[in-house]
Structure formats: C-alpha cells, structure tokens
Amino acid sequence: MTTEPRALTFPALDSATAAAHLRAELALEVDPDDLVRDLASDTQQGYVVVETRAPEAFASARIPGAINLPYRDMTAESVSGLDRRLVYICYCESIHCNAATKGALKLAEFGFKIKRLSGGITAWQAAGYPVERDALLPAHTSAPTPLCAC
Secondary structure, X not given: OOOOOHHHOOOOOOHHHHHHHHHHHHHHEEXXXXXXXXXXXXXXXXXXXXXXXXXXHXXXXXXXXXXXXXXXXXXXXXOOOOOOOOEXXXXXOOOOOOHHHHHHHXXXXXXXXXXXXXXXXXXXXXXXXXXXOOOOOOOOOOOOOOOOOO
C-alpha cells in the first residue's frame, strides 16, 4: 500500500503564482529586524507603529514610539485624525493573537495603508529589542509574561 505525501495533498503552485502570492504577503508584512533597523537609524519616515491591543498591554510593554489604537475601539471617528499619507504598521502579542490583523483590517477599511509586524511584541522581545513601559509599572529584568489583552 502506497500513501501519497501529506505535504503534497494540495499541489504546489506554479512559480509565477507563488511569486505573486509571496510579493503580496511581503507587501503586508514587516519583520522585527527591518523595523528595528529603521528605528535605530532614525529612518522611520512614512509610517507609524501601532499597538492594536488593549491599553493594559500597551502599558506593560510596547515598541518604542508606538501609538495605542486598540482594534476593539477603532471607529471612523477615532481614526479621523490619522495622517492618510502614512503606512500604519500594526502589531499585537504574537502569531497566536490576531489583534494586529483585526486592527489592520479596520484601518484598511477606513482607507489607510497598512502592514503587520511579523510575530508581534513577542518576536520583538525574543530578538532582544527594546521596549518601553509606563513609569508606574515595575521594571522587569526579563521579558514580562505575555499579555494578549486583545
């Protein structure tokens, strides 16, 4: 009895279709390494980093310079003051959280250009990149326990 490879249950795409799909995927994503290089070299032009989780998560650990726009609270009115010429890079907790996707979707539906940060704040911290915290919170010597808060 011969069994077909499970990895090929769905045939691979032809190269042109695969390339188009991957280009589209990259148009929607940025990874922590590229973002931290921009932030470190002060070349953060044309975009804003957006934490899409609840304010408690934003207070506990955030990417330096990020703004907090919880996706649950996004309305046409709440985003009316945002600059439509900029790209909004949304992030949340991790690949196991979809608050960034939900926030990016809402912003896109309101007419904004968007991207998502691959891996969220968890990937950012795992790479050893700096975070900001509200002054009232105790400083951690290691990464805090993940707080999805979405």
